[in-house]
Amino acid sequence: MRAVPDDRRSSGGRRGERVTLRVSRLAQRVGHSGTMAVDDRMQALRGLGHDIVSLGAGQLDFDTPAPIGEAGARAITSGQTRYTPVAGTAGLRAAVRSKFERDNRLLYAEDEVIVGAGAKNVIFHALLALVDPEDVVIVPVPCWPSYPPMVAIAGGRVVGARLDARRGYKLTVEGLVSAVAEGRGRTRGLILNSPHNPTGAVYSAEEYARIAEVVEGENLWAISDEIYEHLTYDGAFTSFATLPKMRERVVTANGVSKAFAMTGWRLGYAGGPRAVVRAMEALQSHTSGNPSSISQAAAEAALRLSLDGDPALAETRRAMFQAMLQRRELACRELASLPDVHLVRPAGAFYVFADFSRHFGRELSGKKIQGSTDLAEHLLEHAGVATVPGVVFGDDRCLRVSFATSTEELSVALQRIRKALS
Numbered sequence: 497m498r499a500v501p502d503d504r505r506s507s508g509g510r511r512g513e514r515v516t517l518r519v520s521r522l523a524q525r526v527g528h529s530g531t532m533a534v535d536d537r538m539q540a541l542r543g544l545g546h547d548i549v550s551l552g553a554g555q556l557d558f559d560t561p562a563p564i565g566e567a568g569a570r571a572i573t574s575g576q577t578r579y580t581p582v583a584g585t586a587g588l589r590a591a592v593r594s595k596f597e598r599d600n601r602l603l604y605a606e607d608e609v610i611v612g613a614g615a616k617n618v619i620f621h622a623l624l625a626l627v628d629p630e631d632v633v634i635v636p637v638p639c640w641p642s643y644p645p646m647v648a649i650a651g652g653r654v655v656g657a658r659l660d661a662r663r664g665y666k667l668t669v670e671g672l673v674s675a676v677a678e679g680r681g682r683t684r685g686l687i688l689n690s691p692h693n694p695t696g697a698v699y700s701a702e703e704y705a706r707i708a709e710v711v712e713g714e715n716l717w718a719i720s721d722e723i724y725e726h727l728t729y730d731g732a733f734t735s736f737a738t739l740p741k742m743r744e745r746v747v748t749a750n751g752v753s754k755a756f757a758m759t760g761w762r763l764g765y766a767g768g769p770r771a772v773v774r775a776m777e778a779l780q781s782h783t784s785g786n787p788s789s790i791s792q793a794a795a796e797a798a799l800r801l802s803l804d805g806d807p808a809l810a811e812t813r814r815a816m817f818q819a820m821l822q823r824r825e826l827a828c829r830e831l832a833s834l835p836d837v838h839l840v841r842p843a844g845a846f847y848v849f850a851d852f853s854r855h856f857g858r859e860l861s862g863k864k865i866q867g868s869t870d871l872a873e874h875l876l877e878h879a880g881v882a883t884v885p886g887v888v889f890g891d892d893r894c895l896r897v898s899f900a901t902s903t904e905e906l907s908v909a910l911q912r913i914r915k916a917l918s
């Protein structure tokens with residue numbers, strides 16, 4: 497979104513006269529999602545006939561498994577097309593509670609879970625429920641680009657805790673303590689994300705235990721974004737709320753987007769302390785209302801089939817997981833072999849956050865590359881490869897390379913990058 501200068505007030509507007517409406521200061525400050533801007537540019541170039549391979553995707557390239565889609569279709573034909581309870585149908589909430597219990601050993605009562613239109617929506621409502629004006633929320637950076645604007649919309653202030661590649665892009669106790677201090681007595685909460693977008697970092701139980709001690713000691717709340725839970729390749733997945741004394745301080749956000757290739761269905765869920773979940777429900781009742789009844793039926797089928805160990809779904813998901821493992825190998829091997837490119841091998845999610853900064857200052861195709869935006873543009877315009885500039889995530893040295901695409905496309909794209917840098 498282009499910011500409209502603040503002094504362009506709406507003119508009175510006589511009949512037939514063009515009126516320029518001034519958008520709010522909040523809207524001017526927030527701007528558009530950077531990842532989506534890259535996608536728009538790529539679509540435009542494709543529309544002009546350019547051959548573009550996308551390594552920009554934030555979603556799996558697989559179709560939603562058939563039994564899940566069929567459950568959605570059945571919901572339409574059987575008339576499940578009306579409003580549902582704001583926090584979700586009883587059936588879906590029961591499935592969410594069973595999922596939390598089985599996968600995460602988290603026991604939630606019925607009124608301690610809520611479903612919404614995507615994990616994005618659920619995280620937003622959690623922030624609205626937790627943040628007061630001027631409250632400080634710590635966000636480890638680089639981060640998913642939507643956290644800081646969401647905190648700002650909720651009226652809070654973000655303090656970034658810088659993640660270091662040499663520490664595997666993981667928040668350390670020292671980093672957290674110093675971010676709390678930077679909040680000058682106003683630090684209230686922390687957003688955690690494991691497996692992490694964009695770095696693929698996965699926290700072990702021991703690492704999370706150390707962070708939990710600080711969270712308790714400083715009397716903070718936390719939102720744990722676990723949307724990539726089922727794409728954990730190395731080590732065990734740990735849910736932050738399972739750490740000692742965290743159950744009452746943590747909202748656990750998750751969803752079906754990445755677990756079941758269902759990004760378009762827009763269905764996320766959360767579990768957390770009753771008072772917070774009830775506040776989220778009240779807020780949601782005035783904003784998005786209940787998520788789509790059809791998507792809820794499909795999500796319930798996804799969670800139920802998975803809980804029941806349905807062999808066909810289990811096989812489809814195993815095949816997806818194996819494909820992702822192979823793609824990660826290919827992406828890491830090729831990127832690590834590029835001259836002057838450094839990376840931390842991702843243990844989860846489907847991104848490699850690779851440091852290309854040693855190429856900054858070079859002249860490529862007649863243009864001096866100053867940072868990640870220039871490099872991503874160069875790769876898009878001259879190599880036909882879409883990546884996401886690291887600056888979008890708060891780290892201008894890197895590009896985010898998604899490996900959620902076929903090995904053929906991945907190979908072509910990585911060869912093109914190699915050529916474009918040589």
Ligand SMILES: Cc1ncc(COP(=O)(O)O)c(C=O)c1O
Nearest residue numbers: 554614615616640693751753764
């Ligand atoms: C870290 C992270 N959290 C949340 C989301 C949003 O997920 P959903 O599709 O459920 O809204 C994404 C999507 O890319 C993500 O990367």
